[in-house]
Amino acid sequence: MRDQPSVREAFALLVAGPTASGKSALALGLAERLGGVVINTDSMQVYAGLAVLTAQPPPGEQAQVPHRLYGERDPAEAASVAWWRGRALEEMQAARAAGRLPILCGGTGLYFRALVEGLVEIPPIPEEARAEARGLLAAEGPAALHARLLAADPGTAARLRPTDSQRLARAWEVWRGTGRGLADWLARSGSESGTGPARLPDGTPWRFAALRIDPPREALRHAIGLRWEAMLKAGAVEEVRALLARRLDPALPAMRAHGVPEVSAMLAGRWDLAEAGRRACLAIGQYTKRQATWFRHQALAAPSETHTIHARVTGMEQFSESELREIFAFVC
Known part of the structure; x- marks a missing residue:
């Protein structure tokens, strides 16, 4: 007990x-x-x-x-x-x-x-980065966006399925908008930024x-x-x-x-x-x-x-x- x-x-x-x-x-x-x-x-x-x-x-x-x-x-x-x-x-x-x-x-x-x-608290994402993520997803599809993310932010891409369009778009906009990958931000959870x-x-x-x-x-x-x-x-x-x-x-x-x-x-x-x-x-x-x-x-x-x-x-x-x-x- x-x-x-x-x-x-x-x-x-x-x-x-x-x-x-x-x-x-x-x-x-x-x-x-x-x-x-x-x-x-x-x-x-x-x-x-x-x-x-x-x-x-x-x-x-x-x-x-x-x-x-x-x-x-x-x-x-x-x-x-x-x-x-x-x-x-x-x-x-x-x-x-x-x-x-x-x-x-x-x-x-x-x-x-x-x-x-x-x-973790991620800084505000610029609208340009959000628009880019949505545009790539619409034009190329989630699998292609996953491939792009794998090259740019492999730590985050490894956590995501190539079919998960919502989370892929979010990961891309975070990387483009902050210069750091989502996995890197999440690793800071519990520190001064979380x-x-x-x-x-x-x-x-x-x-x-x-x-x-x-x-x-x-x-x-x-x-x-x-x-x-x-x-x-x-x-x-x-x-x-x-x-x-x-x-x-x-x-x-x-x-x-x-x-x-x-x-x-x-x-x-x-x-x-x-x-x-x-x-x-x-x-x-x-x-x-x-x-x-x-x-x-x-x-x-x-x-x-x-x-x-x-x-x-x-x-x-x-x-x-x-x-x-x-x-x-x-x-x-």
Whole structure:
């Protein structure tokens, strides 16, 4: 059992894992039993108008316990890691002041890492560098931009996939706009140029414990298929149609949320609904594999402060009494 948090200590629980692993169900159950506030830690669930496709907790669940940072950001405005971190810290502090346990729930590893370890502050990027990055991406595609980055900033390029257009453009603009690569800036995290680990305004450091869900691949594939069918019934196509009607920049993160590109292609007549679903589930499955790998190899908390659940979580009722005692002993 972990040491009990002191009265003064700022303690928060992290519930992390890949898409469709059951994070929201676990966080809800824990929040009900422990008097918690669930704080979104998913980069897509911050956007309004995508409640179905990003699998935000439904209104009924959000009414059971306080939920924060779900559907808060307009899709026309990209949500940065720095914006999320600032808002998350505000909500964590508010929860603590109200005598509630902050429970950060999601699958975006970068958000968790920025919260726990700190976030480097990169100087403002000149508009010329941003325009150049967007122009190269549009004219040459992500693979060619990755090749350019490999020659100019190999340390950063090695961290990025040649298909990750958003992060490639960001890496290019940082290199062009500051004269230093993104990997070099990130290496300074925690120094005088970074925000440092999460603290209260009075300097008290936050202490984190992590529940990591790591279900078998087959269980995730099955859950992804079921979730997709449920999303279609709940209005996923209508969500995409409304999003497209706004004629937003296709490079915005919300326009690349899981299911949006595939349903968009279906609405444009390139695929039928079955093919859109097949491609969407395949893309989600590939993403969950990367998520699971990241969470297995990145420490969100100290080993003694991390507990792994090797099953998909469908609700607190699935756990035996002994398992529940183990989980509560770990958290409390």
